[in-house]
Amino acid sequence: MxxxxxxxxxxxxxxxxxxxxxxxxxxxxxxxxxxxxxxxxxxxxxxxxxxxxxxxxxxxxxxxxxxxxxxxxxxxxxxxxxxxxxxxxxxxxxxxxxxxxxxxxxxxxxxxxxxxxxxxxxxxxxxxxxxxxxxxxxxxxxxxxxxxxxxxxxxxxxxxxxxxxxxxxxxxxxxxxxxxxxxxxxxxxxxxxxxxxxxxxxxxxYYDFSERSLKLLRTVLEKIELYQDKRICFLTITHPMLKKFKVPYQDTDGFVDFSLSIAGSKVGALFLELEEGLTQVSLRSSDFMDVSKIAKSFGGGGHKNASGFTQKGKVQRIKKALLDSILKKLKGKDNLS
Amino acid sequence: MxxxxxxxxxxxxxxxxxxxxxxxxxxxxxxxxxxxxxxxxxxxxxxxxxxxxxxxxxxxxxxxxxxxxxxxxxxxxxxxxxxxxxxxxxxxxxxxxxxxxxxxxxxxxxxxxxxxxxxxxxxxxxxxxxxxxxxxxxxxxxxxxxxxxxxxxxxxxxxxxxxxxxxxxxxxxxxxxxxxxxxxxxxxxxxxxxxxxxxxxxxxxYYDFSERSLKLLRTVLEKIELYQDKRICFLTITHPMLKKFKVPYQDTDGFVDFSLSIAGSKVGALFLELEEGLTQVSLRSSDFMDVSKIAKSFGGGGHKNASGFTQKGKVQRIKKALLDSILKKLKGKDNLS
Structure with a gap:
């Protein structure tokens, strides 16, 4: 030292x-x-x-x-x-x-x-x-x-x-x-x-899922959204989904890891509707991109490979804003290779 | 040294x-x-x-x-x-x-x-x-x-x-x-x-799933079998499932980890039908049980927490034989606590 x-x-x-x-x-x-x-x-x-x-x-x-x-x-x-x-x-x-x-x-x-x-x-x-x-x-x-x-x-x-x-x-x-x-x-x-x-x-x-949260995970995996030839991967947990499966939002911690589970995925995000009109966004990346900078521009923080922010508003709007921000960040870089 | x-x-x-x-x-x-x-x-x-x-x-x-x-x-x-x-x-x-x-x-x-x-x-x-x-x-x-x-x-x-x-x-x-x-x-x-x-x-x-294998994983998670108050968890991938999703069996490596994903699960197994009538069984355990001994009794090998064996015959029969073997091993122990 x-x-x-x-x-x-x-x-x-x-x-x-x-x-x-x-x-x-x-x-x-x-x-x-x-x-x-x-x-x-x-x-x-x-x-x-x-x-x-x-x-x-x-x-x-x-x-x-x-x-x-x-x-x-x-x-x-x-x-x-x-x-x-x-x-x-x-x-x-x-x-x-x-x-x-x-x-x-x-x-x-x-x-x-x-x-x-x-x-x-x-x-x-x-x-x-x-x-x-x-x-x-x-x-x-x-x-x-x-x-x-x-x-x-x-x-x-x-x-x-x-x-x-x-x-x-x-x-x-x-x-x-x-x-x-x-x-x-x-x-x-x-x-x-x-x-x-x-x-x-x-x-x-990492492995103490309740049966309910494992069911929720299945549903989340059914609705994966991929952009830019699978390089960007979004997962979503809406508030109605949390209510339907009776899963407290804290118990979905770890789900975001699946946003980098598709071969080729470089930037991943989990949109978690904490309540109607309030969404917590977790970001993950391979070393290609520093997502903490993106999180910061949305008022959040974190690390190069793992960061996040919370935003008011409709989840679709937040999703679009984040996608735009990621695409902008990619501009100038040759490609997400 | x-x-x-x-x-x-x-x-x-x-x-x-x-x-x-x-x-x-x-x-x-x-x-x-x-x-x-x-x-x-x-x-x-x-x-x-x-x-x-x-x-x-x-x-x-x-x-x-x-x-x-x-x-x-x-x-x-x-x-x-x-x-x-x-x-x-x-x-x-x-x-x-x-x-x-x-x-x-x-x-x-x-x-x-x-x-x-x-x-x-x-x-x-x-x-x-x-x-x-x-x-x-x-x-x-x-x-x-x-x-x-x-x-x-x-x-x-x-x-x-x-x-x-x-x-x-x-x-x-x-x-x-x-x-x-x-x-x-x-x-x-x-x-x-x-x-x-x-x-x-x-x-x-650990994260390079193809979209197809992620779809297969979802299906596997839909069909979890739990025994003994969730302490034993079996997952199954049949040969028709592999064919349906066009996933080579090697690409399901790692799926077995989900057999210990349910809170309380102490012994997990993945039954993978390599071909019609030939099943590869992967075993996982918390420290409560040494699954290498079970695997050995079926002609396999491995470690205390992770082992496996391959058996000919119908997957249902192998499943029953393994469940019996696990239950027998539990007998005498107070409880799977």
């Missing part, structure tokens, strides 16, 4: 030790990396006996709940401003959140005295913290948390190792995306030394 | 260097690990300028063909005895083949003068070689080949690293099975240092 990085981590650790009441948060609609990175850092705070709360805007995908045995995550659909008499947080740690807006209403929980620490791995992080520790080379925020715990001297236990593993597993698309580095695999080797069960964790995260 | 292991590898390397004509082979219907392990060792033989042939019984799954750029694998559906005047192989290296029978008709290619080297990682290897190097702790034969190349001093190039990566990737079910060790991840870190592209490789191996 570079000396400068270690110094930065030490500053973060000092700030944590000096704080009384800490807020841990991440981006809206938290994913595996944000949930697990927060919980792993919380294990360290527990070891220090710190008072803290984990609050994000949006529901936690059902499949990650088993990792929060003590139910420490108190997510809110719309966090409200603290009452004027409330003590508030003297320290707020943002993990895997590229800018303040991406945390949604959580910023309403901050007060003037809240010191902001920003821990992330996104290329487009706006460095909004008082301390910013943004490691672009990390495949997941979980990798950054691993480094922090390493410097802290916190002895990695099995529970914490599980959390960091799931953070990496999910943010790399099961060790798929090109964000993986040799260090990623070396960290996973260390996590395995802690006794984690990769089979159990992979089963829980 | 233990001194004894290193000594054994040195003996293998000496034997290779002293041989004139070498046969590389593996088990019938070779999978990712056997194909890639053979090709990786072939790269080493190329560097020595050795004369060799790669011959297995059975077709190579289509998705691995891109890894054999020079088309070095000469598989045969039924290898025939060499003509009496043929020179034959003075060395035959069996990789990922637990016993001689599992190589199918390849043994017909051997002569009295053929020296047998047996390189494997299966628990049930029968140690049929003159030199047996069977490492039970390895997640894939590819890991064993990595160790051999390491001792040989062969400088790992990107092409060889790709082969070892795909061997490990496929034999661990994308880093899923409990056969993974910290060493597995450390080897993958080294392979990544050679410049391999995990995104590209994972895409080619």
């Amino acid at each position: 570079k000396k400068r990085t270690e110094e930065k981590i030490k500053k973060i650790l000092e700030k944590i030790k000096a704080s009384q009441k800490i807020l841990l948060t991440s981006h809206i609609e938290p994913d595996g990396d944000s949930v697990c990175s927060q919980l792993a850092l919380a294990n360290y705070l527990d070891s220090l006996g710190k008072e803290y709360q984990i609050i994000n805007q949006g529901e936690i995908p059902h499949k990650y709940l088993f990792l929060d045995e003590k139910k420490r995550i108190k997510n809110k659909s719309r966090p409200r401003r603290l009452s004027p008499n409330s003590e508030g947080f003297d320290l707020a740690i943002f993990i895997e959140c590229s800018n303040l807006d991406r945390s949604g209403g959580v910023r309403r929980l901050l007060s003037k005295k809240s010191f902001l620490i920003n821990i992330d791995h996104h290329q487009d992080n706006s460095l909004f913290g008082k301390i910013n520790y943004v490691d672009h080379s990390a495949s997941a925020a979980g990798e950054v948390i691993y480094d922090i715990l390493d410097v802290s001297g916190f002895p990695l236990d099995k529970k914490t190792a599980e959390l960091i593993y799931v953070a990496i597993l999910t943010d790399t698309g099961r060790f798929r995306y090109s964000s993986i580095t040799p260090k990623t695999f070396r960290i996973c080797a260390d996590l395995l030394e802690c006794g984690i069960d990769t089979n159990f964790l992979t089963q829980r995260i | 233990k001194k004894r292991t290193e000594e054994k590898i040195k003996k293998i390397l000496e034997k290779i260097k002293a041989s004139q004509k070498i046969l590389l082979t593996s088990h019938i219907e070779p999978d990712g690990d056997s194909v890639c392990s053979q090709l990786a060792l072939a790269n080493y033989l190329d560097s020595l300028g050795k004369e060799y042939q790669i011959i297995n019984q059975g077709e190579i799954p289509h998705k691995y063909l891109f890894l054999d750029e020079k088309k070095r694998i000469k598989n045969k559906s039924r290898p025939r005895r060499l003509s009496p005047n043929s020179e034959g192989f003075d060395l035959a290296i069996f990789i990922e083949c637990s016993n001689l029978d599992r190589s199918g008709g390849v043994r017909r290619l051997l002569s009295k003068k053929s020296f047998l080297i047996n390189i494997d990682h299966h628990q049930d290897n029968s140690l049929f070689g003159k030199i047996n190097y069977v490492d039970h702790s390895a997640s894939a034969a590819g890991e064993v080949i990595y160790d051999i190349l390491d001792v040989s001093g062969f400088p790992l190039d990107k092409k060889t690293a790709e082969l070892i990566y795909v061997a490990i990737l496929t034999d661990t079910g994308r880093f899923r099975y409990s056969s993974i060790t910290p060493k597995t991840f450390r080897i993958c870190a080294d392979l990544l240092e050679c410049g391999i592209d995990t995104n590209f490789l994972t895409q080619r191996i």
Whole structure:
């Protein structure tokens, strides 16, 4: 580890030790990396006996709940401003959140005295913290948390190792995306030394479909839309489909992977109607295209191979806008080869 | 590496260097690990300028063909005895083949003068070689080949690293099975240092469905059979289904993973009618059950979490026999919990 990085981590650790009441948060609609990175850092705070709360805007995908045995995550659909008499947080740690807006209403929980620490791995992080520790080379925020715990001297236990593993597993698309580095695999080797069960964790995260959601998946696969000689692949889950199959929208996490399942598909998208008039769009790409830039132009964020955004309006209109945007991005490039 | 292991590898390397004509082979219907392990060792033989042939019984799954750029694998559906005047192989290296029978008709290619080297990682290897190097702790034969190349001093190039990566990737079910060790991840870190592209490789191996095979998958998912409160899950691809969707049976590789996709499913099987009256059965399990023992009782082989066998007869009869066998195995255990 570079000396400068270690110094930065030490500053973060000092700030944590000096704080009384800490807020841990991440981006809206938290994913595996944000949930697990927060919980792993919380294990360290527990070891220090710190008072803290984990609050994000949006529901936690059902499949990650088993990792929060003590139910420490108190997510809110719309966090409200603290009452004027409330003590508030003297320290707020943002993990895997590229800018303040991406945390949604959580910023309403901050007060003037809240010191902001920003821990992330996104290329487009706006460095909004008082301390910013943004490691672009990390495949997941979980990798950054691993480094922090390493410097802290916190002895990695099995529970914490599980959390960091799931953070990496999910943010790399099961060790798929090109964000993986040799260090990623070396960290996973260390996590395995802690006794984690990769089979159990992979089963829980990737294979625990309900019969209902498997039926929904079949229907989604029936209605694949292909453009540009199969190079662009769109999948759609409408709100009526969710209602018909009685599947909570969080349980469709992972469906988007099928948008890159057709041989030749280079850019994939899943349009998920969270409710009538509100669509969450997940984007996937092979290395040919950086979809995070497209997601950003729609007010979202993410990584080169996996990103997303949420839009109001009719799904057909959003679909058309996204297709136009992808086609525009292709213009100038010879071909999607 | 233990001194004894290193000594054994040195003996293998000496034997290779002293041989004139070498046969590389593996088990019938070779999978990712056997194909890639053979090709990786072939790269080493190329560097020595050795004369060799790669011959297995059975077709190579289509998705691995891109890894054999020079088309070095000469598989045969039924290898025939060499003509009496043929020179034959003075060395035959069996990789990922637990016993001689599992190589199918390849043994017909051997002569009295053929020296047998047996390189494997299966628990049930029968140690049929003159030199047996069977490492039970390895997640894939590819890991064993990595160790051999390491001792040989062969400088790992990107092409060889790709082969070892795909061997490990496929034999661990994308880093899923409990056969993974910290060493597995450390080897993958080294392979990544050679410049391999995990995104590209994972895409080619796991996401290059044709539209036709995706349609077939939908149909397979429509006809899931569940037993014992969803703990046992059977999937079926009949020969007429293959014909209807015009999908070669090799292209259904990976479908079996869906047999463990239903929450609660502990044992899964895919029944694939290769032709009228001949069914290939792939088994998958969570750590609760060692399916390799079941596969063995049907004349097959494999690993604790992933194994298989091929049977003649009607698929319904085979299905019933397998279900009985699984239920029998469960008897005595409290429950499939």
